[in-house]
Amino acid sequence: MKLIAVFLLMTLCCSSFAQSNITKTEGKGWTITTEQSEYRIQSDGKQAVPVYYGPKDYGMFGWSQRRDFPVNEIPVRGGTADKTPILEAVYHDGVRDIELTLNKEEIIDIDGRETLKLTYSDSLYSLRVVSFTRVFPEYDVIEKWMEIENVNSKHDIKFENVKSGSMFLQSGQYILTHHSSRWGCEFILKSVELSAGIKKIFSTNFQTFQNTPWFCLNKVGNENGVWFGELEYSGNWEIDFNMFNSGQLQVTGGINFWDTDLTLTKGKKFTTPKICMGYCDEGQEGAMHRLHSVIRNEKLPQNFRNVCRPVIYNSWYATTFGVNEEQQLKLAETAKEVGVELFVIDDGWFKGRVNDQAGLGDWTVDRNKFPNGLNPLIDKIHQMGMMFGIWVEPEMVNPNSDLYRKHPEWALHFPNRYSTKIRHQYMLNLAREDVYQYLLETMTDLLSNHKIDFIKWDRNRGISQPGWDAQYPREVRIRFIENLYRLIDTLREKFPNVIFEGCSGGGGRTDIGMLNYVDQIWTSDNTSPADRLFIQYGYLSGWPANTMVCWSNNDQYTEPKYSLEFSMDVAMQGVLGIAQNISRWDTDTKGMAKKKIEEYKQIRNVIQNGTVHRLISPYNQQREALEYVSQNKDTVVVLCYNFDIRMTDINLDIPQLKLRGLESGATYTMGGTEYSSDALMNSEFKWPVYGDFKSKVLIFTKK
Ligand code: DGJ
Numbered sequence: 001m002k003l004i005a006v007f008l009l010m011t012l013c014c015s016s017f018a019q020s021n022i023t024k025t026e027g028k029g030w031t032i033t034t035e036q037s038e039y040r041i042q043s044d045g046k047q048a049v050p051v052y053y054g055p056k057d058y059g060m061f062g063w064s065q066r067r068d069f070p071v072n073e074i075p076v077r078g079g080t081a082d083k084t085p086i087l088e089a090v091y092h093d094g095v096r097d098i099e100l101t102l103n104k105e106e107i108i109d110i111d112g113r114e115t116l117k118l119t120y121s122d123s124l125y126s127l128r129v130v131s132f133t134r135v136f137p138e139y140d141v142i143e144k145w146m147e148i149e150n151v152n153s154k155h156d157i158k159f160e161n162v163k164s165g166s167m168f169l170q171s172g173q174y175i176l177t178h179h180s181s182r183w184g185c186e187f188i189l190k191s192v193e194l195s196a197g198i199k200k201i202f203s204t205n206f207q208t209f210q211n212t213p214w215f216c217l218n219k220v221g222n223e224n225g226v227w228f229g230e231l232e233y234s235g236n237w238e239i240d241f242n243m244f245n246s247g248q249l250q251v252t253g254g255i256n257f258w259d260t261d262l263t264l265t266k267g268k269k270f271t272t273p274k275i276c277m278g279y280c281d282e283g284q285e286g287a288m289h290r291l292h293s294v295i296r297n298e299k300l301p302q303n304f305r306n307v308c309r310p311v312i313y314n315s316w317y318a319t320t321f322g323v324n325e326e327q328q329l330k331l332a333e334t335a336k337e338v339g340v341e342l343f344v345i346d347d348g349w350f351k352g353r354v355n356d357q358a359g360l361g362d363w364t365v366d367r368n369k370f371p372n373g374l375n376p377l378i379d380k381i382h383q384m385g386m387m388f389g390i391w392v393e394p395e396m397v398n399p400n401s402d403l404y405r406k407h408p409e410w411a412l413h414f415p416n417r418y419s420t421k422i423r424h425q426y427m428l429n430l431a432r433e434d435v436y437q438y439l440l441e442t443m444t445d446l447l448s449n450h451k452i453d454f455i456k457w458d459r460n461r462g463i464s465q466p467g468w469d470a471q472y473p474r475e476v477r478i479r480f481i482e483n484l485y486r487l488i489d490t491l492r493e494k495f496p497n498v499i500f501e502g503c504s505g506g507g508g509r510t511d512i513g514m515l516n517y518v519d520q521i522w523t524s525d526n527t528s529p530a531d532r533l534f535i536q537y538g539y540l541s542g543w544p545a546n547t548m549v550c551w552s553n554n555d556q557y558t559e560p561k562y563s564l565e566f567s568m569d570v571a572m573q574g575v576l577g578i579a580q581n582i583s584r585w586d587t588d589t590k591g592m593a594k595k596k597i598e599e600y601k602q603i604r605n606v607i608q609n610g611t612v613h614r615l616i617s618p619y620n621q622q623r624e625a626l627e628y629v630s631q632n633k634d635t636v637v638v639l640c641y642n643f644d645i646r647m648t649d650i651n652l653d654i655p656q657l658k659l660r661g662l663e664s665g666a667t668y669t670m671g672g673t674e675y676s677s678d679a680l681m682n683s684e685f686k687w688p689v690y691g692d693f694k695s696k697v698l699i700f701t702k703k
Pocket of ligand 1: 316346347391458460503504505506522524525
């Protein structure tokens with residue numbers, strides 16, 4: 001009887017979704033479930049308090065928080081709360097204390113996904129706050145964000161902090177894994193044990209070189225149960241891990257409000273970026289699979305979401321700024337010969353761009369370099385059967401440019417203060433509507449007047465001196481990013497067939513926020529193959545292989561130890577590109593490149609869209625092995641690499657590979673030999689690579 005009553009109550013509270021993942025237990029609160037996780041929020045109709053997030057059916061914590069953790073679902077600056085607030089406001093009369101009361105609790109449908117919508121208002125002032133928790137059950141992921149509104153007060157409300165969400169984890173000893181890196185050495189993984197206090201990963205210059213907005217947590221002694229997350233934002237951001245003496249952990253994330261505030265006038269709303277969080281009991285590898293799937297299936301721009309990325313040739317390292325038609329065509333001919341599908345002319349093609357000290361801002365073709373414009377080159381590349389791509393850096397301006405001479409006020413600056421030039425350039429103030437309109441117009445002209453199939457959108461410096469002569473000058477960073485997204489979005493709508501690649505002096509702008517608008521990301525300016533093995537390994541923690549652009553380049557560091565074959569095998573881990581000066585290639589080299597590109601084309605769907613297993617980490621051994629399994633498990637690609645093996649005492653005769661994720665009970669063939677999937681997964685397979693900086697591509701096919 002009791003059970004039936006509970007069932008009826010639960011059914012009444014449920015949404016129209018056939019199988020609801022958000023349920024209410026009357027008098028207790030909300031439970032949000034995914035395949036492997038459970039998130040529980042206690043609610044008494046006035047307050048919502050998170051009580052549990054972790055493995056499913058872990059009901060022993062019941063419905064109340066321990067007293068030493070007085071944290072609400074939306075912790076605010078107000079009352080006695082001393083944990084990390086995600087909402088801090090100043091009302092017109094100087095009151096800096098928020099008191100939120102829950103008004104409404106609903107399950108709504110946002111793009112086919114169940115979403116818990118909790119609406120609060122301040123007891124006295126005209127502030128409405130809505131928190132959203134959207135669930136992706138099959139990926140064990142939830143998304144959180146907030147909307148704030150000055151409902152109808154004639155008085156402004158100023159916000160000094162508005163984050164996307166807060167998460168509460170039960171007490172434990174937690175290990176945080178995050179990226180701790182720098183330019184040319186991006187996505188390096190670092191693990192630290194958290195102790196009482198706040199550990200913050202963040203950006204204050206718009207760049208993701210130091211940290212990226214990705215994290216993974218596990219408890220000491222249990223590497224399987226992991227909490228993971230990513231913020232979907234490309235401006236200044238922060239994620240804080242606030243561990244209390246009790247061992248309980250509060251994770252908060254969102255826009256970094258350092259030197260930032262936000263004002264809402266009557267009737268105005270603001271929506272935060274989303275933070276995506278998950279829990280699974282399959283370790284960091286499971287977290288990676290879930291993030292890859294969410295990004296591939298739910299986040300990437302729809303027009304190329306399920307399309308394999310083309311093989312790129314990019315001429316940057318071959319020709320830098322000294323580009324011209326004849327030389328680019330020569331490169332294009334070899335590119336075509338070896339099987340490249342997309343030819344990209346990088347920096348240097350536009351007016352006045354003789355070196356990195358001039359030209360940014362003037363997005364018309366340099367007639368000294370291309371007297372007949374770019375169209376003859378583009379036509380010839382199209383006639384060769386390749387797509388044509390071009391590099392731009394719209395957010396930037398060189399002092400030596402027509403744009404700066406005409407509009408020096410468009411560059412971010414403070415009056416009476418020195419403006420820092422980085423790489424001889426300033427950042428435009430894209431928060432300004434006139435700057436937005438100028439960029440929209442010039443990019444539209446570029447794309448309308450040329451048959452361009454691909455844009456590489458670079459940004460070679462971080463933000464500095466962000467002065468803005470506007471009513472709310474400290475909103476500059478937030479408005480800049482809003483306009484950046486709006487700009488790319490508008491261009492994509494106007495030119496839906498153009499592929500966009502994001503870039504920032506390498507991988508300095510890597511986040512899901514950007515991946516809502518661009519199809520892929522240039523991972524690093526460091527193309528040295530051995531370094532790339534670390535960089536790419538770390539990239540894959542947060543983002544899928546079909547977004548990871550990798551160029552083969554055994555020229556950059558002129559070290560003879562890297563063969564073209566090794567360099568190309570490394571670049572095959574994601575979206576394959578070539579960066580060498582290929583016009584110097586002899587017949588044998590071209591033959592090798594052609595063979596490798598043909599091989600890549602056969603397996604690229606598995607690499608770009610399959611499930612990746614990181615079998616051997618370069619952090620642990622002088623080797624690396626990545627395995628990619630196609631969605632239907634028919635094809636398995638294993639990429640194996642040796643570093644300098646003389647440094648180790650590896651006995652090459654010992655079998656040392658165990659595959660994962662194969663179809664159980666199936667037979668796979670490789671090189672004419674048959675293997676049972678159980679043998680491949682359970683007994684170790686002999687390490688197939690001999691020699692320093694050598695590699696092997698193994699392809700297993702299901703019988
Ligand atoms: C930085 C990028 O990462 C490079 O690939 C190249 O496009 C240069 N900028 C061009 O200035």
